[in-house]
Amino acid sequence: MTDSALASEPAPGALEAHAARQDSRNRWLLSLPALLIIFLFASGPLFVMVIYSFLSPGDYGNVKWDFSTDGWVNVLLQRDIFDDTLMWADAHLSIFWRSLSLSLITTVLTLIFGVPTAWFIATQRPGKREFWLFLVTVPFWTNLLVRTIAIQELIRAEGVINNVLLALHIIDEPLQMMFTDFAIGFGMTYVYLPLMVLPVYAAVEKLDFRLVEAAYDLYASRWTAFRRVILPLIKPGIIAGSILVFIPCLGAYVTPRVLGGGKNLMFGNLIELQFGAGRNWPLGAALSLTLMAIVMVALIYYVRITSREEKKDV
Amino acid sequence: MSEASLTTAIVEERVKPAKRRRAYNVRRLPGFAPIALFTFFALYAPLSILVFYSFNAGTSLAIWEGFSLRWYQQAANNAQVLDAAVRSLLLAAVSASVASVAATMAALATTRTRRFKGRTMIYALINQPLMVPEIVTAVALLIVFAWIKVATGYTGMIYLIAAHTAFCIPFCYLPIRARLETMDDTLEVAARDLYAPPLKVLTRVTLPLLWPGIIAGYMLAFVISLDDVVITEFVKSAGQETIPTYMLGQLRRVVTPEVNAISTVILVAGAVLVTLFFWISRGRR
Numbered sequence: 001m002t003d004s005a006l007a008s009e010p011a012p013g014a015l016e017a018h019a020a021r022q023d024s025r026n027r028w029l030l031s032l033p034a035l036l037i038i039f040l041f042a043s044g045p046l047f048v049m050v051i052y053s054f055l056s057p058g059d060y061g062n063v064k065w066d067f068s069t070d071g072w073v074n075v076l077l078q079r080d081i082f083d084d085t086l087m088w089a090d091a092h093l094s095i096f097w098r099s100l101s102l103s104l105i106t107t108v109l110t111l112i113f114g115v116p117t118a119w120f121i122a123t124q125r126p127g128k129r130e131f132w133l134f135l136v137t138v139p140f141w142t143n144l145l146v147r148t149i150a151i152q153e154l155i156r157a158e159g160v161i162n163n164v165l166l167a168l169h170i171i172d173e174p175l176q177m178m179f180t181d182f183a184i185g186f187g188m189t190y191v192y193l194p195l196m197v198l199p200v201y202a203a204v205e206k207l208d209f210r211l212v213e214a215a216y217d218l219y220a221s222r223w224t225a226f227r228r229v230i231l232p233l234i235k236p237g238i239i240a241g242s243i244l245v246f247i248p249c250l251g252a253y254v255t256p257r258v259l260g261g262g263k264n265l266m267f268g269n270l271i272e273l274q275f276g277a278g279r280n281w282p283l284g285a286a287l288s289l290t291l292m293a294i295v296m297v298a299l300i301y302y303v304r305i306t307s308r309e310e311k312k313d314v
Numbered sequence: 315m316s317e318a319s320l321t322t323a324i325v326e327e328r329v330k331p332a333k334r335r336r337a338y339n340v341r342r343l344p345g346f347a348p349i350a351l352f353t354f355f356a357l358y359a360p361l362s363i364l365v366f367y368s369f370n371a372g373t374s375l376a377i378w379e380g381f382s383l384r385w386y387q388q389a390a391n392n393a394q395v396l397d398a399a400v401r402s403l404l405l406a407a408v409s410a411s412v413a414s415v416a417a418t419m420a421a422l423a424t425t426r427t428r429r430f431k432g433r434t435m436i437y438a439l440i441n442q443p444l445m446v447p448e449i450v451t452a453v454a455l456l457i458v459f460a461w462i463k464v465a466t467g468y469t470g471m472i473y474l475i476a477a478h479t480a481f482c483i484p485f486c487y488l489p490i491r492a493r494l495e496t497m498d499d500t501l502e503v504a505a506r507d508l509y510a511p512p513l514k515v516l517t518r519v520t521l522p523l524l525w526p527g528i529i530a531g532y533m534l535a536f537v538i539s540l541d542d543v544v545i546t547e548f549v550k551s552a553g554q555e556t557i558p559t560y561m562l563g564q565l566r567r568v569v570t571p572e573v574n575a576i577s578t579v580i581l582v583a584g585a586v587l588v589t590l591f592f593w594i595s596r597g598r599r
């Protein structure tokens with residue numbers, strides 16, 4: 001359409017606005033199936049869970065439709081059976097503590113192994129980088145349960161590690177590694193390591209090596225250059241990776257279930273317990289929402305960090 | 315030897331070491347390469363051991379008693395495994411198909427356009443399943459589906475398909491959107507200029523160009539659905555084991571190399587799909 005044709009229309013602004021409205025309506029309609037499926041089978045149930053967290057537990061699982069805040073109170077506190085006084089729910093607190101500390105330890109371990117790995121890949125010749133990246137990505141996309149089983153094979157009482165240590169006469173009897181916090185931390189580090197490597201790699205790849213060169217020209221040692229120049233520049237990638245590892249650790253279910261056994265529960269297993277043997281669905285719902293809230297806070301922080309970076313790039 | 319040549323020799327001698335010294339590599343950090351190589355080793359060693367013992371002739375997972383395909387045969391003859399495998403594949407195929415169609419439509423609607431009202435909201439909604447811990451979605455679905463199951467009495471596969479489709483959509487959407495964003499719309503504009511009706515533009519121009527993105531999205535969704543344990547474990551009705559939930563159940567009993575054999579098959583299938591995915595999505599660059 002030419003300018004003169006546009007000018008001859010009585011109200012070009014109104015027409016355009018109408019077309020824009022119609023366009024955006026069509027775009028909503030086209031997105032509708034995807035949105036509907038996600039709303040019905042992913043987002044919507046979360047709202048139902050909010051309601052369930054304010055009900056009373058049923059006798060054989062499920063709920064009774066009586067309003068109660070016990071579900072939420074029981075997240076942190078428990079009522080004494082005899083005199084009804086409230087006290088800290090020690091069992092829950094120790095599980096929260098295990099979740100938090102193991103997630104933090106896992107994050108630190110993935111940093112120790114992930115940052116050098118990301119650096120190594122990013123400093124390869126461009127043609128070779130894709131190959132190494134691919135090597136990191138393949139385990140990430142292979143089945144989580146299979147990877148957890150692989151770790152189980154490694155650390156079982158008759159597993160490879162124990163057999164090697166026994167054969168070398170370093171130990172006299174097998175180490176009990178399965179069903180410990182160590183097993184969970186080890187497994188999660190293995191399983192979530194790629195999540196650390198990829199964002200750190202992206203940061204190192206963008207790194208302006210002239211700045212590093214300048215640091216060395218000014219007689220910085222390797223360590224000083226790393227600490228004062230490189231680290232601050234790749235910090236966003238490191239933070240992003242840390243959050244990407246921390247979040248799934250906090251909500252981990254499969255790895256602690258397989259490697260931690262019935263005693264070393266994490267947040268995810270505590271939730272499952274309420275829907276299984278615990279028969280306390282409202283508490284389970286409240287725990288789930290608590291976990292979600294914690295994850296959301298971490299995610300918002302993540303989005304703010306990454307969007308700040310994008311703005312810097314522009 | 316003349317004095318002159320002696321001097322050159324001395325000078326050369328002095329210059330040589332400096333020449334030989336490698337340029338100061340600013341990209342090198344001491345200790346990083348060994349840690350990185352160790353990490354690559356550590357990523358693959360446990361999986362290799364798992365695969366290795368799947369070929370063990372003995373019952374034990376620890377002692378090597380010679381090569382055999384015994385456990386693969388046993389898995390292939392195990393009715394439960396076959397049943398679960400068929401269910402897993404069907405579930406993944408149906409969920410990935412539905413998710414691909416829905417995700418393609420959504421991607422067409424939300425890319426290559428100026429900001430329209432609510433676009434950010436559509437993004438947020440579509441990516442929502444990625445944000446919430448799987449266990450939370452799983453118990454939320456358990457609650458809702460338990461209610462529907464009681465109300466309707468229906469306990470078929472639809473619940474699993476619906477749940478899998480929902481969490482597959484973002485995995486389909488991302489590669490399709492990425493592909494669309496690198497496609498410019500000149501060919502489509504040309505088609506429209508030549509009076510092609512909208513549907514023809516879509517089927518003859520847009521979709522053929524978008525195809526690699528859709529295939530990549532489909533494969534990603536397929537792998538994600540095939541791998542899922544948590545949501546499946548909570549949503550499935552009695553007798554609806556998939557391969558991952560079957561294996562999770564087996565881990566509670568005496569573990570034989572049969573689990574290794576099944577794991578190896580999953581591992582190989584997953585690796586093939588991911589390799590294909592890489593290969594296809596590389597094609598866009």
